[in-house]
Amino acid sequence: MNLVQHYFPNLTELQVKQFEQLESLYKDWNLKINVVSRKDIDELYLRHVLHSLAIAKLITFKPHAKIMDVGTGGGFPGIPLAIMFPECNFHLVDSIAKKIKVVDEVVEGLGLTNVKTSHCRVEEINDTYDFIVSRAVAAMPTFVHWIKGKIAKKQNHELKNGIIYLKGGDLTEELQDYKTATIYNITDYFDEDFYETKKIVHLPIKWKG
Numbered sequence: 359m360n361l362v363q364h365y366f367p368n369l370t371e372l373q374v375k376q377f378e379q380l381e382s383l384y385k386d387w388n389l390k391i392n393v394v395s396r397k398d399i400d401e402l403y404l405r406h407v408l409h410s411l412a413i414a415k416l417i418t419f420k421p422h423a424k425i426m427d428v429g430t431g432g433g434f435p436g437i438p439l440a441i442m443f444p445e446c447n448f449h450l451v452d453s454i455a456k457k458i459k460v461v462d463e464v465v466e467g468l469g470l471t472n473v474k475t476s477h478c479r480v481e482e483i484n485d486t487y488d489f490i491v492s493r494a495v496a497a498m499p500t501f502v503h504w505i506k507g508k509i510a511k512k513q514n515h516e517l518k519n520g521i522i523y524l525k526g527g528d529l530t531e532e533l534q535d536y537k538t539a540t541i542y543n544i545t546d547y548f549d550e551d552f553y554e555t556k557k558i559v560h561l562p563i564k565w566k567g
């Protein structure tokens with residue numbers, strides 16, 4: 359938790375409390391339904407919470423922004439971002455029921471009112487969002503296909519509406535067809551070795567209507 363406060367020193371009391379609560383909520387729920395690997399649960403803040411919050415270093419979502427987290431699993435990056443941006447609306451989607459069950463329990467435990475969840479494949483979602491965030495779900499071509507038509511036309515942020523994806527390693531081949539993609543190194547935000555190969559990919563998606 360100190361890690362989060364170190365990189366985000368201006369959190370409100372409520373946010374500090376909610377970030378602290380994550381540890382016990384995930385530890386408890388993970389015993390019942392395994393959504394975070396054993397190794398990762400001991401490093402929850404480094405590997406999941408702060409990693410998710412790298413997106414908050416790239417962009418400050420404005421109040422009322424609509425953000426979908428595709429393939430949220432146990433709630434990453436969606437839940438840390440929903441704590442960080444309480445005035446934004448988050449839609450967390452996963453095709454596996456037990457994962458959404460854990461997300462629902464964590465959302466309730468934290469008292470978050472800005473998160474809705476859906477147990478379905480993202481292809482079934484029929485709505486539009488300023489940004490679609492994700493981590494570790496699908497390669498970019500598949501992902502872009504899935505979210506077609508789901509990015510809002512109206513731009514409210516300096517960063518163009520589109521996909522914000524947490525990825526690792528060498529992305530040259532995967533992104534070769536996406537000339538408008540920008541890659542940000544998470545090491546520019548956080549010093550820990552864990553982030554050495556970790557990136558954020560921003561891909562603006564143009565609305566074709």
Ligand SMILES: C[S@@+](CC[C@H](N)C(=O)[O-])C[C@H]1O[C@@H](n2cnc3c(N)ncnc32)[C@H](O)[C@@H]1O
Pocket residue numbers: 428429430431432433434435451452453454457478479480481492493494495504
């Ligand atoms: C490797 S996990 C990543 C979970 C989380 N994003 C994280 O980084 O901890 C991938 C998740 O994507 C979900 N998923 C895969 N394809 C999906 C689809 N088409 N629609 C919704 N969820 C999907 C899976 O059920 C799984 O929970």
